[in-house]
Amino acid sequence: MSFLSIDQSTSSTTVFIFNNDLKVINKISKKHEQFYTENGYIEHDADEIYNNLISIIKDLKKNLNKIPEFISITNQRETFVVFDRVTGKPLRKAIVWQCRRGQKLCNELSKEDRNIKLINSKTGLKLDTYFPASKLKWLFDNEEGIKNKVEKGDALFGTMDTYLLYRLTNGKEYSTDVTNASRTLLFNCNNLNWDDDLKKLFGLNKVKLPMVKESGSKFGKTNFEKIFDEEINIHGVIGDAQGSFFSTQCFNIADTRINLGTGSNILTNIGDNLKISHNALTTLSYVYQGNKMFAYECLNAFAGATISWLENNLKIINNPEESEKISLEIPDNGGVYLIPAFAGLSAPYWLPNAKAMYYGISAATNYKHLVRASLESVAYQIVVYLEYLQDSENINISKIIIEGGMSNNDFLIQLIANLTNKEIKIPLFADMSAYGSLLKGLLSSNILNDFEDLKKYAVETKSFFPTVDKKSYENFETWKEIIDKHYINI
Numbered sequence: 001m002s003f004l005s006i007d008q009s010t011s012s013t014t015v016f017i018f019n020n021d022l023k024v025i026n027k028i029s030k031k032h033e034q035f036y037t038e039n040g041y042i043e044h045d046a047d048e049i050y051n052n053l054i055s056i057i058k059d060l061k062k063n064l065n066k067i068p069e070f071i072s073i074t075n076q077r078e079t080f081v082v083f084d085r086v087t088g089k090p091l092r093k094a095i096v097w098q099c100r101r102g103q104k105l106c107n108e109l110s111k112e113d114r115n116i117k118l119i120n121s122k123t124g125l126k127l128d129t130y131f132p133a134s135k136l137k138w139l140f141d142n143e144e145g146i147k148n149k150v151e152k153g154d155a156l157f158g159t160m161d162t163y164l165l166y167r168l169t170n171g172k173e174y175s176t177d178v179t180n181a182s183r184t185l186l187f188n189c190n191n192l193n194w195d196d197d198l199k200k201l202f203g204l205n206k207v208k209l210p211m212v213k214e215s216g217s218k219f220g221k222t223n224f225e226k227i228f229d230e231e232i233n234i235h236g237v238i239g240d241a242q243g244s245f246f247s248t249q250c251f252n253i254a255d256t257r258i259n260l261g262t263g264s265n266i267l268t269n270i271g272d273n274l275k276i277s278h279n280a281l282t283t284l285s286y287v288y289q290g291n292k293m294f295a296y297e298c299l300n301a302f303a304g305a306t307i308s309w310l311e312n313n314l315k316i317i318n319n320p321e322e323s324e325k326i327s328l329e330i331p332d333n334g335g336v337y338l339i340p341a342f343a344g345l346s347a348p349y350w351l352p353n354a355k356a357m358y359y360g361i362s363a364a365t366n367y368k369h370l371v372r373a374s375l376e377s378v379a380y381q382i383v384v385y386l387e388y389l390q391d392s393e394n395i396n397i398s399k400i401i402i403e404g405g406m407s408n409n410d411f412l413i414q415l416i417a418n419l420t421n422k423e424i425k426i427p428l429f430a431d432m433s434a435y436g437s438l439l440k441g442l443l444s445s446n447i448l449n450d451f452e453d454l455k456k457y458a459v460e461t462k463s464f465f466p467t468v469d470k471k472s473y474e475n476f477e478t479w480k481e482i483i484d485k486h487y488i489n490i
Contacts, residue, residue, distance in 0.1 A: 004068040007434040008075040043093035046081045072236035072437035074243040075160040088167040102134025124282030133185035133202040151206040173220030175211040179239040182284040216444035236441025243436030260406035264303035267295040279348040298385040301343040316367040327372040334369035335360040338377040348388035383419040418469035425461040
């Protein structure tokens with residue numbers, strides 16, 4: 001018995017084959033191009049992404065003796081596509097979660113407190129263009145042909161899961177799961193339905209939206225354009241952050257999972273009530289047999305992206321792995337600090353218009369100080385938010401699991417352990433989002449019976465224990481003072 005899990009992420013599409021023991025026996029990944037427009041907007045070619053997936057499946061098929069038991073999907077959240085109802089092909093490039101093109105509309109709507117309260121109370125999220133609603137309205141206002149086709153029903157809107165499902169099933173499955181739906185600013189997390197008031201707020205009254213299912217549902221079936229002789233059921237669809245949260249089994253209140261990838265994402269279990277926080281998002285983390293579970297969430301668009309910026313823009317490192325090596329070659333940051341507001345500052349600050357800056361550069365500064373300051377800033381963004389949870393939300397975090405591409409940077413993880421004074425656990429399996437969608441699929445296909453069965457498939461971890469690090473804590477305090485002085489109290 002084998003299982004196939006698709007991870008469609010911000011930078012690439014990866015397909016995993018898991019065996020009966022849930023061990024990876026093969027995987028193939030293909031990157032897709034990132035498009036940056038003159039206006040600073042960020043897009044993906046959704047047709048390229050789909051074709052990459054089909055190409056990967058063709059390659060994997062060569063090493064499969066039997067048809068997989070089922071397929072599961074996890075995906076980059078908030079990125080969306082407008083696609084043709086008949087062919088399923090995109091009408092334009094996908095708009096990526098990092099894109100800020102809807103900021104003007106959000107600024108206008110935020111002038112009225114009732115709009116902010118409406119969104120908070122129904123979605124748990126903030127009025128921010130990070131989420132698709134304002135960017136879809138931007139499309140309607142700036143691309144008349146798109147608006148007309150969508151409102152007539154000739155074109156459909158969907159997050160990446162919806163788009164892939166539609167194409168894989170030849171238009172038979174126009175659906176999404178609750179976690180992806182909950183990220184649109186159009187979905188009511190209290191009653192688990194699309195919300196007419198939210199659609200009206202964004203001027204999207206006439207938009208048809210996909211059927212919403214629990215993540216562990218059946219989402220049609222596919223043969224990947226006849227690559228397989230038989231159609232395979234699709235079980236388990238979940239947004240990538242919720243997928244990794246589920247796979248780390250953060251099922252108790254205050255359990256916290258941190259993903260360090262392109263951006264950083266922090267989810268902290270808060271139980272079954274949609275609580276509203278002033279400085280954190282409230283996320284629908286999963287729904288199981290109608291029972292909702294929520295988490296506080298912190299999002300930062302730049303974590304690994306900060307290190308990629310050093311490589312691609314400043315060209316002072318050759319690859320991300322060098323950031324750790326260089327940081328360990330010097331005793332400290334030389335008094336240099338990076339405020340990584342490349343896309344504003346997220347929780348607990350919520351300064352969407354803030355700009356990034358290096359602070360403390362002197363004649364003695366060299367490129368190594370810039371690298372170390374950049375890596376330290378990734379840790380600082382995380383720790384300042386965890387302090388907020390403890391001080392303002394009275395959440396005593398005991399379990400911290402960090403996964404994602406940057407979790408193999410020992411310098412960074414040890415710094416977080418030292419600053420939080422907490423043990424940090426790192427899963428030895430790196431691809432936790434794909435694993436989460438697989439576990440959801442196993443539950444929905446009745447191969448696993450309940451949450452108790454999940455325990456035997458918990459991923460093995462390694463631990464980082466805190467050490468006394470007075471200097472690093474002093475530097476962290478200085479970093480916060482810089483933000484207070486130059487971003488807040490100005």
